[in-house]
């Protein structure tokens with residue numbers, strides 16, 4: 001009998017129960033029938049071509065199971081609890097590039113929607129892949145309904161170009177072409193040089209590579225998140241999922257509100273100190289209104305950033321899920337990511353180890369070597385002081401790309417239990 005080394009979506013979708021099925025296969029299939037309406041289950045099976053590749057079932061026994069690596073992880077809620085309340089929850093998924101962040105985020109969004117939660121999945125990664133993952137056009141920087149589900153699921157790819165453009169235009173609208181004019185309009189022109197220490201000038205005019213983008217996204221995300229929180233048209237959504245950019249970018253994004261808050265706070269303080277001394281001169285030159293306007297806007301931005309920062313550190317409403325793969329490099333990066341998130345007080349409970357090779361019973365030497373290598377990496381997680389306390393969830397490497405709603409549903413049922 002031919003055997004394959006990895007779980008096959010196509011085979012599983014065409015599968016009939018039998019007494020010889022491994023527990024895992026039965027679990028997958030019974031999960032599918034439990035969570036899908038007969039209609040969507042039909043759609044699921046229809047969406048894959050039926051190739052009759054027999055799968056070697058026995059070795060799969062443990063490969064889909066959720067494994068906890070340390071005692072505190074036992075207390076981490078399973079999917080039933082994640083879905084239990086209608087109180088709004090935010091999930092951020094992050095990790096090294098290419099490990100499966102988008103697939104995990106999109107699969108969680110599909111699963112929440114299928115469990116009756118009106119859901120939004122937001123990509124803050126400048127190199128968006130939500131559209132590719134859902135196999136639908138979700139571009140444009142606005143909320144787009146995801147097709148193929150019976151419940152409301154919307155996607156949003158934050159457009160960094162648009163956000164950056166808006167940021168620059170707003171900056172120019174504040175009275176000129178750059179930071180000097182902006183600061184002049186605040187009555188702080190002469191302080192621009194002294195503000196070098198804050199790096200605000202650089203930040204606004206000639207940001208180092210990547211920082212303007214991070215800032216634009218941070219601003220767009222901040223505004224977007226606040227829109228989710230405040231605007232009545234979003235109040236129906238009970239689950240908001242962020243597919244974040246690879247590690248470095250995400251960390252900068254998380255720490256930017258703090259940095260900007262401190263910078264804006266310092267500017268406002270300076271402005272206050274100077275305002276009484278300069279108000280007479282300002283009123284003569286008729287700049288009072290413009291200054292007040294700029295000052296109010298800065299204050300508003302600061303308040304929003306404080307709110308967003310608090311929201312992302314609120315253990316009741318928010319969770320950051322780290323996604324990794326069983327390689328030394330990815331795990332080392334996940335460990336550093338967790339350390340940084342802890343420092344930022346961002347709640348982390350779960351670690352998804354994606355693309356784990358199930359044991360092979362064929363004589364594929366490459367598969368056996370690869371699996372051995374992955375087992376060493378999994379050991380590393382068990383012994384890593386940063387990662388050992390997280391609930392570790394293993395997701396197998398499957399034999400086709402995870403693309404489209406049915407495949408995401410399949411993945412969601414493997415990962416989110």
Ligand SMILES: Nc1ncnc2c1ncn2[C@@H]1O[C@H](COP(=O)(O)OP(=O)(O)OP(=O)(O)O)[C@@H](O)[C@H]1O
Pocket residue numbers: 096097098099100101102103104125127129245246354355356395396397398399400401402403
């Ligand atoms: N368990 C899996 N089995 C097989 N293929 C997978 C699995 N998880 C993800 N993939 C595939 O791996 C590729 C990368 O996945 P994905 O885009 O989700 O990663 P990412 O971490 O979001 O990447 P990026 O950092 O580039 O945004 C995709 O082609 C996806 O279909």
